[in-house]
Amino acid sequence: MPSIAVLHDPLTPQEHLQLGLSYEKKGLIEDAIKHYEEASKEDAKGFLFLGNLYLNKNNYDKSEEYYKKAIRKNDKLADAYNNLAWVYCLQRKNLDEAEELVKKAIEIEKNNADKVKIYEDTIEKIQKLKVQYE
Numbered sequence: 001m002p003s004i005a006v007l008h009d010p011l012t013p014q015e016h017l018q019l020g021l022s023y024e025k026k027g028l029i030e031d032a033i034k035h036y037e038e039a040s041k042e043d044a045k046g047f048l049f050l051g052n053l054y055l056n057k058n059n060y061d062k063s064e065e066y067y068k069k070a071i072r073k074n075d076k077l078a079d080a081y082n083n084l085a086w087v088y089c090l091q092r093k094n095l096d097e098a099e100e101l102v103k104k105a106i107e108i109e110k111n112n113a114d115k116v117k118i119y120e121d122t123i124e125k126i127q128k129l130k131v132q133y134e
Helices: 014-025 029-040 045-056 061-075 076-092 095-108 115-134
Strands: none
Touching: 014 029, 014 045, 029 045, 045 061, 045 076, 061 076, 076 095, 076 115, 095 115
């Protein structure tokens, strides 16, 4: 029987992200990870989605790692800045840095009122924590 070699991935990064989300919702985490990793080869959102997956599992170290990778791959990916700030917020650490990260996200999305509102909510939470811990 002849073997078939796939030299080109027939799926787009967006399709890998959608499949990953489907698998994640079904609890098929390893399959989701594979698709997010495939997407991340071309699209920083793959790293963002990996960060989100690990954040949902309360694995802050892994989520931090993937959000930083997303930012390095695409420094205009505002959600990665906001979500990294959220990781710091949840751990009650690096709160000054977290605030700066969210400000960067707001600057990137300044023309998107819905996103800015979400990011402002993050800043508000950070500022409340800063008052608590100072």
